[in-house]
Amino acid sequence: MQVSVDRDRCCSSGLCATNAPEIFDQDDRDSLVRLRQTVFLPSQFADLRLAAELCPSGAITVTEDIGTTPTQETDTAR
Amino acid sequence: MTSTPTAPAVPLPAPHDMRCPFSPPPAYTEAARTSSVTRAELPDGSPCWLVTGYPEVRTVLSDRRFSADARHPAFPLFTPGRRELFARNPSFIRLDDPEHARLRRMVTGDFLVKRVEAMRPGIQQIVDDALDRMTDGTTEADLVAAFALPVPSLVICLLLGVPYEDREMFQRLSRTLLNNTSGVDEVAKAQQELQDYLGGLAAHKKEHPAEDILSRLAARDDLTLQEIASTGILLLIAGHETTANMIGLSTVLLLDRPDQVAKLADPAALPGAVEELLRHTTIVQTGLPRVAVEDVELEGTLIRAGEGVFAMLSTANRDERMFGADGRLPADEVDLDRDARRHLAFGFGVHQCLGQPLARAELQIALATLFRRLPGLRLAAPRSELVFRDDTVVYGLKSLPVTW
Numbered sequence: 001m002q003v004s005v006d007r008d009r010c011c012s013s014g015l016c017a018t019n020a021p022e023i024f025d026q027d028d029r030d031s032l033v034r035l036r037q038t039v040f041l042p043s044q045f046a047d048l049r050l051a052a053e054l055c056p057s058g059a060i061t062v063t064e065d066i067g068t069t070p071t072q073e074t075d076t077a078r
Numbered sequence: 079m080t081s082t083p084t085a086p087a088v089p090l091p092a093p094h095d096m097r098c099p100f101s102p103p104p105a106y107t108e109a110a111r112t113s114s115v116t117r118a119e120l121p122d123g124s125p126c127w128l129v130t131g132y133p134e135v136r137t138v139l140s141d142r143r144f145s146a147d148a149r150h151p152a153f154p155l156f157t158p159g160r161r162e163l164f165a166r167n168p169s170f171i172r173l174d175d176p177e178h179a180r181l182r183r184m185v186t187g188d189f190l191v192k193r194v195e196a197m198r199p200g201i202q203q204i205v206d207d208a209l210d211r212m213t214d215g216t217t218e219a220d221l222v223a224a225f226a227l228p229v230p231s232l233v234i235c236l237l238l239g240v241p242y243e244d245r246e247m248f249q250r251l252s253r254t255l256l257n258n259t260s261g262v263d264e265v266a267k268a269q270q271e272l273q274d275y276l277g278g279l280a281a282h283k284k285e286h287p288a289e290d291i292l293s294r295l296a297a298r299d300d301l302t303l304q305e306i307a308s309t310g311i312l313l314l315i316a317g318h319e320t321t322a323n324m325i326g327l328s329t330v331l332l333l334d335r336p337d338q339v340a341k342l343a344d345p346a347a348l349p350g351a352v353e354e355l356l357r358h359t360t361i362v363q364t365g366l367p368r369v370a371v372e373d374v375e376l377e378g379t380l381i382r383a384g385e386g387v388f389a390m391l392s393t394a395n396r397d398e399r400m401f402g403a404d405g406r407l408p409a410d411e412v413d414l415d416r417d418a419r420r421h422l423a424f425g426f427g428v429h430q431c432l433g434q435p436l437a438r439a440e441l442q443i444a445l446a447t448l449f450r451r452l453p454g455l456r457l458a459a460p461r462s463e464l465v466f467r468d469d470t471v472v473y474g475l476k477s478l479p480v481t482w
């Protein structure tokens with residue numbers, strides 16, 4: 001499973017960090033989303049899908065890919 | 079293909095049926111039964127749309143073809159007072175990006191999930207102190223005045239750097255701003271008073287900074303005093319009225335369901351229980367206003383550029399397609415075991431409530447502590463005598479007589 005976060009879209013609602021704190025963090029400097037992990041366990045897939053579904057700004061994208069494709073973080077916000 | 083609905087327009091805002099005070103107004107529920115998008119009419123007779131279904135409400139609140147800029151001449155508002163208020167000095171919830179994002183980002187750091195988590199011991203202390211004072215030498219109190227309102231007010235005052243001693247003044251003024259019956263002059267005066275008050279505080283803090291949000295805003299040179307004051311007003315009002323009313327309404331709901339109260343004592347179940355209370359109660363019962371800036375087709379209905387829309391969080395949160403599944407109780411019932419995390423009580427889209435981590439922490443601590451410390455809590459007046467506030471943006475109880 002591949003996960004990407006678009007920091008330009010993040011509105012700092014904190015929902016991802018509330019619902020999946022081991023995966024998502026909020027950056028101390030700009031309050032925007034940060035991924036804490038790059039590789040995910042199948043036991044985390046449900047949390048990841050929920051985080052993407054609930055993100056109010058559409059900043060989290062989950063791609064149902066097989067294998068261990070690396071995750072990405074778009075960092076155009078700085 | 080789009081169609082034009084033929085049913086008569088729903089008059090906004092619609093009143094609650096006080097026999098069923100926890101349900102959204104019947105006019106909205108009725109509209110939701112037939113269509114997700116219904117014609118509606120503002121008090122001044124101008125037309126707008128009522129959007130009631132879960133997916134459609136999410137679309138309206140997250141699609142940039144719907145604007146939150148209240149200075150738009152067609153922006154749907156219930157009162158001339160509110161139009162006047164937003165025209166003068168909108169806070170960022172009534173602006174679009176990039177203005178919205180610029181101002182919102184000035185305060186996002188204060189509501190980070192981990193910052194709020196670190197505040198839990200302090201919130202617990204405030205809750206305990208309020209209960210100590212409430213129960214001192216008596217077995218009866220108005221829970222709204224003695225607990226539900228003081229707890230979030232104290233927390234937001236501390237965070238913002240607003241003296242709690244001034245609460246009578248700013249609580250009175252914020253009620254005027256939130257009330258649908260306030261006249262234009264009243265609203266303008268209340269807003270000016272709050273603006274002067276917070277502007278004055280900020281000016282003082284520029285010289286004598288402390289560890290609070292107003293001091294941090296005042297120290298920036300990329301914000302005007304007016305922007306600081308309107309952000310301060312937004313946080314002050316949103317910080318106390320919303321959580322206070324959630325505590326009051328949740329308490330009544332839980333008093334009626336003693337079998338479900340045990341959930342609050344289980345730390346693993348408490349967060350989920352609070353999400354269900356947020357879903358079921360949805361205190362912003364008048365819905366969130368937006369104006370279409372392009373033509374949008376929604377559920378087969380064409381909403382034209384320049385038409386106003388109310389996104390009804392309350393009916394979306396009762397949408398059976400979303401919350402009635404999994405063998406749980408129907409969406410109209412409180413079911414603290416339900417997975418209610420998809421609720422829209424904090425809105426959706428880039429304007430989604432910034433203070434939600436704080437609201438969650440306060441509600442979890444306040445409700446769990448209240449029912450743990452006062453296991454014999456019950457109403458001190460007949461249920462039918464409870465007075466609900468039906469004329470304001472934030473739904474709630476005027477007072478809540480309890481005994482223990």
Ligand code: SF4
Nearest residue numbers: 010011013014016055
């Ligand atoms: S849920 Fe979305 S908007 Fe909210 S903090 Fe996470 S990425 Fe940002």
